[in-house]
Amino acid sequence: MEPLLSAEDITGHASHSVTKSGRVFNMTSELSYTPSVRDHGAKMVCEVKHKAFRGLRRLEKHINVVARPNKMYITSSPLVPRAGEKLALSCIVEKFYPKPIEVSWVKNREALTGVTQYGPFPRDNDYYSVWNQIEFVLSEKDDGAIFICQITHNSLGSPAEVSYEINLKGMPPEVQYISADPPDPGVGAETRLSCMIQNFFPMDIEVVWLRNGVQQDFGVFNSPCVQSSRGLYSMCAMLKFIAQAGDHESVFTCRVQHVALKSCQERTYTLTLSGSSASSSNGS
Structure with a gap:
């Protein structure tokens, strides 16, 4: 039995067990393998040789690799919001894979437009990061408003959310x-x-x-x-x-x-x- 990944022979990483049922033998080959993002799309091939076959029997499977974001958070500029001044909220999603991602904003359950996005751009070891930003002028009625950044990515079972609450009274200790x-x-x-x-x-x-x-x-x-x-x-x-x-x-x-x-x-x-x-x- 010769499992292959992108033409690299990794048979040595597999374990094999043989059992007998009457006059018939059964064999199980198990491979423990930790892929990296560079293995996305690679083809796993298991080749079986036996004298009863007229040649090789091949089983193939493509590997789909996903990596959950390492960090998801919101930053504000300025750090302490003030009424009558412009506030920029940035939703930062770091080190995910693959590249496609959707980032959106909601304020008090209402979707926001006028969003600026930077990326996704490559990071270390073929991961990606994205920076999504909204800007607006604060008013007194915004005090207590909750902004939610929603992230949709293949690595997440359901959209993830990070939130930011406007506090015009200052920054809590x-x-x-x-x-x-x-x-x-x-x-x-x-x-x-x-x-x-x-x-x-x-x-x-x-x-x-x-x-x-x-x-x-x-x-x-x-x-x-x-x-x-x-x-x-x-x-x-x-x-x-x-x-x-x-x-x-x-x-x-x-x-x-x-x-x-x-x-x-x-x-x-x-x-x-x-x-x-x-x-x-x-x-x-």
Whole structure:
């Protein structure tokens, strides 16, 4: 048995098994093969030789290769939308195969026109990427509008969607999980809980620390807000205290409020004191 792919002999990658049923033999040949996009359209040939045949028996199958997009996301320019100014939303689909793809936009369930598309253009190792963009001037009534980019491609069982919601109040903060230094303090050790809060606008923000639901007014420190080249702010919120025996398994919460948030964001940390059999946990 000689399986071939585009004239390359890959018989060595196959496994063969023979069984007997009475006086008749049965043979199964299995080939495990991971194709690349360059194998799209290649022909797989299995040739069978046996003295009972008058020549070769051939089985053929063409390979159709598809690759799901590596990334699908929407970017905005400017990063923080403002009423009365032009906003460009770009739907970016990276590293897919084959080349044909359809990208469309919907706003509040209504299809949009006036779309500009760049690509598909080739990327690494024969993959493709595409960039689809819409531009418009924002008005106050656009606040809360949801834009959906719909992607249709052979590699997707059904059209994929990525969404972007207009928020004229600013950019909501990204609240990271709480870290502890040291992670498992002993009784009497100075302990610091830290929570990074990133990429928000405007700068005004409120951060509150709670221990078992009770607001903490002492040992609270916030770093100055630092503005990035993109115009967004980041900061670090900290709570410092001396660990007491009663702090074991206490739940500490960092609560963040910002004008661009629909509701406050919280991150929690369960403190474990060293020497205890309990374990610490993080949650959101």
